[in-house]
Amino acid sequence: xxxxxxxxxxxxxxxxxxFYAPNVFTPNGDGINDLFExxxxxxxxxxxxxxxxxxxxxxxINEHAYWDGxxxxxxxxxxxxxxxxxxxxxxxxxxxxxxxxx
Numbered sequence: 001x002x003x004x005x006x007x008x009x010x011x012x013x014x015x016x017x018x019f020y021a022p023n024v025f026t027p028n029g030d031g032i033n034d035l036f037e038x039x040x041x042x043x044x045x046x047x048x049x050x051x052x053x054x055x056x057x058x059x060x061i062n063e064h065a066y067w068d069g070x071x072x073x074x075x076x077x078x079x080x081x082x083x084x085x086x087x088x089x090x091x092x093x094x095x096x097x098x099x100x101x102x
Contacts, residue, residue: 019086024099027069036098037066044089049082049098057082069100078102 019040026033038047041063049058049067057071069077079102086094 019094021084021096021098023097024101025067025069026101028102035066035068036100037064038086041065041086042089046087047084048087049084051077051082052080054083067098069102 019038021038022033022036024033025036028034036049041047043063044061045063045065046061047059047065047067048056051057057077058067059072060067071077077100079100082098082100084096084098086092088094
């Protein structure tokens, strides 16, 4: 932090993280952790979510992509571990796991 003689201070900008993905969510309607939302996505980034048998249950192309525990066709998903992939507009591919707990 650097302050001048008038008392004005300049705070450094925090670094931007490429993305943040939680590893568990609880879509039970209580308003706490009801969505699996990856922070830091950009317009055009793609997310795919697969069940343990490798069947794609959800996809979205949006910088505000979130998963509410339902398939893309509106069916509720069961509790368990799901695999996701992110195809970022910069050409990177990321992946991880998320636990759905009801």
